[in-house]
Amino acid sequence: MSASALMFYILSAFILGAGLLAVTTRKIFRSAIWLLFSLTGIAGLYFWLQMEFVAAVQIVVYVGGIVVLIIFSIFLTQRSGMELPVPARGRILFSALAALAGFALAFTLIMGYHFQPWEGGAPLQGGMLAAGAAAGPVEAGGASIGNIGTQLLSADQGGYLLPFEVVSLLLLAAMIGCIVIAMKVKSADK
Amino acid sequence: MGIGLIAGLQQELAVVLIVIVLLFIKLGSDRYRTETILGLVNVLLGINLAAGLMMAPTQTVLFGGGFHTNELIILEKNIFNLGTLLISLQAYDWLKGHKLALEFYMLLLSTLAGLFFMISAGNLLMFYLGLEMSTIPLAALSNFDLEKRQSSEAAVKFIMSSAFSSALLLFGISLLYGATGTLDLGTLAASDDNLPLRMAGILGSTGAHALLVFAFVLLLSGFAFKISVVPFHLWTADVYEGSPVPVTAYLSVISKGAVFFAFIQVLYTTFRPLARDWYNMLVLLAVLTMLTGNLFALRQDKLKRLLAFSSIAQVGFILVGMTGSPTTANASVIYFILVYLFSNLGAFGVVAVVSAMTGKEGIDDYKGLYKTNPFLSWVMAISLFSLAGIPPTAGFFGKFFLLMSGAGRGNYVFISMAALNMVISLYYYLRVIKAIFMDANDHPIGRLKISLLPAIALMVCVAGVLLTGLLGWVYDYIYSLSANF
């Protein structure tokens, strides 16, 4: 097992472990921190996959943005040390069952199909990237920031200008929505 | 590129432009009279609708396949422009007393733009963006009865459910992407690597069918969530009940209708290789949806909740129509959505007026309404008859054609189930009619003075309900457009 593979398994265990703790721990603040760890782990996974830009965005947006937002909201709505209420036993049972069954189903189906690239791509060997295939377009700078930037603002085939603009509009709308709702309405408390 | 771009995106741009104008107004001053703003917005929406109607029929593909449009899609967008205008007119009374009218419109129109992008989406990314864009602001809008606890509850249910749903949808998309390597919806004939071809290409290999079906089910659940197909419908009633009436109307008509358009395109183009699977799935879901919607509607005491379940049942009927041959399915579904828009907005319009003026929303509150408000009563009655599929309202034609489309496949057991449900549904529509026309009430809703704009909207709805059916060319026009589809 190479270091790279070891790295992967450690990251994976970290991601899953932190994720599991994030959804099970009784303290809400700890839960948020475990989430933070899990998300950071995922950023690590992106690094491991040589998708540095995505990893960066992951850290900036998720870790830097969303988790902070969540922690703020926890402060706004909760006393930090408070224990979370325990869900009903039946619900835990059914949820666990659903999650396990779902996982079994989904993973069986994923395993059942041997993912192969479409015509032209280098086929996987035993599910792993072929030795030479690693040096694909990605290696040649496909996933480089410059490349991503160019494509993001291109209106041609393979360009992402339209989604970019749409997302900007979406963010604007979301912002308006947040402000309107979270804003204290003066007359509300009369 | 430029002119073509603007021409192709005209409807979206118009909507976005209105949003921006409103934003500037908001930023510019906060000493405006709400009535003026409402008038202005409605005029703008009217212009928007007119512009959309006058738009030259084009068939364009823009942004390398991210956006496409054709006559049918233009028509669909015009339908939604009309619907939005009607909702806006009906919301007049409610918004007049609301401090956040501008924000309401900004959010509402953003979702409209999102829906437009969604119907025009050429790939799954744009589809997803459009879907989210039509969901997130709507969740905020659900919360717009800021002082009502139910409104917040509805918003929370809506946003959390939709987050869950879109997560599942995304999981499905990711699997699809993994299996085929493309996000192209396959709506573009020019593209040689579009999804159906690749799907068909890999269907033979081991496990591919199972995986694709799984991905499809996940994708379907995303659609089904938005259009409230059983068992993905559970949020619907609660959110409809808690949201402000115009938002409910918007949710039940515009947002649902648009997703139907997208859904039908995805079914008949993207997932054509899986047609036999999804046909059976649709049959099953349609029956479940009709039955569940109707059975729940039977026991409702609140009009909004009743209409929520009724709209679920209607979805079942639309699914029946969707199982037909591509052309008839497309034509009958689009036609029905047009009809449904008028009918449902007629009903919600009355609810909106009554709710805004008296705050009453229970069926029992409507007892004796005819004595005091004959106009509202007739609008309600005609709309409900249309929803129930009673001639001469357009609902009759709409349902007839939906079922006729579905019957084209020869599955008459299925059609019988649909027919049975038409009978069940009649019961609860008639319950409302009974309350309005027959039941005595010591304290009926007083004589309401309806503002001009809502009155216009209601009359348009009634006219639409009566005319879209009787004038056969409406359907024929839609059919002719669908034939090219």
Add this chain to the structure above:
Amino acid sequence: MNLSLFIIIPLVTAVAVMCCRGLRQARWISLAGSLGQLLLSFVLLFRFGQERAAGNSSRMLFEYRHSWFAAWHIDYHIGVDGISVAMILLTAVIVLAGVLVSWNKGPWSKEFFSLLLILALGAYGFFLSLDLFTMFFFLELSVIPKYLLIGIWGSGRKEYSAMKLALMLMSGSALVFIGLLGLYYGSGHSFDILQLAQVPISAGVQRTFFPCLFIGFGIFTALFPLHTWVPDGHSSAPTAASMFLAGISMKLGAYGCLRVATYLMPDAAREYAPIIIVLATIAIVYGAFATMMQKDLKYINAYSSVSHCGFILLGIGMLTRAAINGAVLQMISHGLMTALFFASIGMIYDRAHTRMVDRLGGLLKVMPFISTIFVIAGLCSLGLPGLSSFVAEITVFIGSWQHPGTMYRLATILACASIVITAVYILRASAQTVMGPVKDPQFSVLTDAAWYERLASILLVAGIVVIGVAPFWLNDLLKPGIDAFMVHAGQTGLLK
């Protein structure tokens, strides 16, 4: 002759009534409108006779076709043969009578008249239609006005009855709908009756969809055991609505059974004939027995309608020329008779405020006219010669008897036997209500019929007597239509 006038005139009248103010205007406009309809139907009768006399032997006269939904090949296609002309005439008479007996109907009189006229519109449209879609459109059009009429202006358990009626009739039309779809897809995508008659329809399609159509239409005609809307619906409805319901609505179903189900799918009709006949016979006998036990006059007439409409279905099920002829005659006769019956019951109820047989008595003394009308209706119901029912029932009997086969004979005998039971309940009812001493002293101050009620009754009695005394003209009118029916049925190879 522009047949669309039959749709336009009621529509215009209904709209005009809605626009007017108060009872006074509403009733005069309705009267004018329904008089117009009656005149128009007489003109139609006359012109029809002229055309036929001039040798125009086409299947349908005054055809008009206009494409409606080209995509589905749906046309607005209307035309008449003798059967439709007779049914239209019946409708016009009953509508006019209905308007007259509702002369003082309130509250919300304009809504009342308007709905009544819309009902009429539905019936006209149904009888005129040569396109199944149009036909279905008009069939369903007539359901909701009934619901409203019963629910708003009815009496007793009106909401329950109205709901039951609406749901059961809707189930009927749902079945019809499935049948229509089956016919459409089973025959080369057409709804046109004349066109469908040209296309051979495969046995499988016939076998599957005949029951849908027949039962669907049958629910409208009180096919046992799906008749239970009849007693409740009729008894709760206001007078004019009862008249219309029993007089015309039930005939819509019968007409549909004949013109759609049996005409287009004669093979299946013959295959299912035993079942139809068994059900019809049960309806006849059982309906009659059930009537015997009723205490409420309206229930009596409602159950007797079940029994009488059984004759229609029996006639259709027998599939012999005379039996079908009799079925058509019975449609018309029962329409007039039952309308008259309900009219007189309504007049009694309006005055005495009860319809219970055991609380009424001696009405002949206080309101001779109404009582006479009641007795005439009763005598018609029990099949007295000289009144229309006799003609119809006898024709059904003779026709049914033409069908060899022990079961058919037995059914005929049972049907004949029901006329005795009919006599029993009719006589009991009239003996207790109109005859005998005046039971309640309050009754002695009641007034007799007013002019409008007299007019309505005379109109209906005239119809009954004219058919009863001179059935030949009606028979001549119906003959080509029924002959064509038999020819078509013969072409598909199964009827003798």
Add this chain to the structure above:
Amino acid sequence: MNQIPLTHILFVSTALFFIGMYGLLTRRNLITMLMSVELILNSVNINFVAFNRYLYADKLDGVFFTLFIITIAAAEAAVAIAIMIHLYRNLNSIDVEQTDEMKF
């Protein structure tokens, strides 16, 4: 990374997905439910990136999808939190069990 089969990565993402789902189904606090949703979305992101990297490296479809998902997740989280805060004001609690006023 050449030695890690694609399915291993998919195992991680799928497992994370259902962990998130478990959290969503059991957590009674709305904010923790939102956190679970974020986990689910991240699992999808892993899928996209992994597929893109392993199978379709000639284009960047998966990567871009991931970027947009991240953006939208942020917007969604923001609006959701706004709504929750508003709910907290109205209800003085963000326990999901208490948001069942409307039912049946």
Add this chain to the structure above:
Amino acid sequence: MANYNYIAWIPLLPLAGFVLLGLFGRRRFRGFSGILGTGLILAAALLSLYAAWQYFGAGAGAAGVTAGGSAYKPILAMKFTWLSFSPGLSIDMSVLLDPISVMMIVVVSLVSLMVHIFSLGYMKGEERFGTYYAFLSLFSFSMLGLVLSGNIFQLFIFWELVGCSSFLLIGYYYDRPSAVAASKKAFIVTRFADLGFLIGILILSFYGETLDFGTLIHRLTTPSPQFLSITSASFLGFSLLSWGLTLVFIGGAGKSAMFPLHVWLPDAMEGPTPVSALIHAATMVVAGVYLVARLFPVFSLSDPPALGVVAYVGAFSALIAAIMACTQTDIKRVLAYSTMSQIGYMMFALGVSKYGGEGGLGYMASMFHLFTHAGFKALLFLCAGVIIHRVHSNEMNAMGGLRRQLPLTHICCLIACLAISGIPPFSGFFSKEEILLAAWQSNKLIYGVGLFTSGLTAYYMFRLYFSIFWRGPHGVRQAAGDPGAGDAHGSTPVSMNLPLVVLALGALLAGLIPFSHFVTSDGEPIDTHTPLSFSIAPVALALAGIGLAAWLYGTMSDRPRRLASAIGGLYRLVYHTFYIDEIYAFITKKILFNLVGRPAAWIDRNIVDGLMNGLASFTAWISALIKGMQSGKMQDYALYFFTGIAGLAVLFIYIWKN
């Protein structure tokens, strides 16, 4: 061939009367409605007489009565299609003239005329005078139409109309519950019998392929294909011909009050007395006899089954009715039972007859008795009418000694009683002798019954006679002690006396008509000669009966009561008319109503309708059952959501594979 078109006017004139009086009799024509009705029937009667003269006269003139050649052929004077069913089957409105129909129109129109005239006095002052005449006219129309029918269905139509007018007239005093009940009963019982008639018609017409009498009789009496088919088809061992005829006879038996369908007739006496005279004595009740006579050629072919039934039912009815008549105290009821008994005579006379020639004696005798009976029975009823008019009671016990107050009535009544008892030379003697002779010739048992009955007849008729007109002063006082009655009807008006006289003359003289020269089974005149020795037994029995009646009822005594108590149970049985009414009541009330009607109504409301309501409740129940799905809890929703996905995926991946 003479022109008989005017015959159609005979029924149409009364019809016109009905229409005019029915529409305007209550107000406009109120004053002269009686005159109008009477005038129209007078015209009809004159036309009938002319027709009889023309028919028989022309027949006699052409061929000679005694020549033995062809005699009175049926003539179809008029015919048009009223309702056609199929090429062969149609109801035609026609006028058929043959000896019996001509005889009948004379009888009907004359008796009807008498009753019309009588009613002018009897019904004077009634509130619904016009209506009464309208109904009478309706009846006359129907009865005339009935006898003139040339088509079996036409006959059925008028048959029903006759029944209806009978119903209307019995129920004329509609505010009397008993009258209402009686009219109802009459209608329903005859209706029930008509069911048999109708089915009989269906059978005969189906095989005969025609409804026309002439063709039908021709086809079913010659070995035509129709004849072969109807005789070869059988049901329960009898040929369909016999079935058809028996069923037709059931119709006739109902109308003619034959046992066991006679129960309506005594009750029918609730109607005004002139009505009883017309309908329930002279005309309508003999329609059954007429019907059998009309189809006699066919009947005679089905001798053992169908005609035998006619004979035995007739004989039994004659006997049992006579027995019942002996105990009744209501004069009209006595007369009613006597009517039934006499019709029994006519029936069994037909039953024992053969077709054609001398064998047809019974047929001819039956018709003759019909003819004479019409006269004297109408007379009896009219007399009863006068008496009731005077005494205001129907009970014999309330009468007595009326011979001085009503001398004319007394004489007339005596004549009629003698006639019915068969005392020569009154009309009844002749006809009854011939009937007995015919019976003697073919069936001794029936002859015995007939003979015994004739004795009984004399007894009960004179019981009636003595009770009313003799038997001490009791009734006198009663009548005199009722000043109101005396003042109001001090003397009987001419309009009431005139018919009595006319009919009494008829009863005196009608027996002298050479009836067999005119009316025979095949139209061929026959000569009849009753040996004098044959008459001894019946006349002696009759005289014995009269003597017994005189001894018991001639004076006031308690002999009748002692006699009654001596035979105790038997007397009660007879007095209650063998409890037949009670049996019927049991069958209808208990069985039809309680065992069929009530369950049918219950099943309809609870099972059939319950099923419909049950469907609705079931739907509501399901709805309540699944309401928990919409729990309001978001996490439940999510769980359902995911379950939906998993379920669909599993279903469509592993189970519902394509």
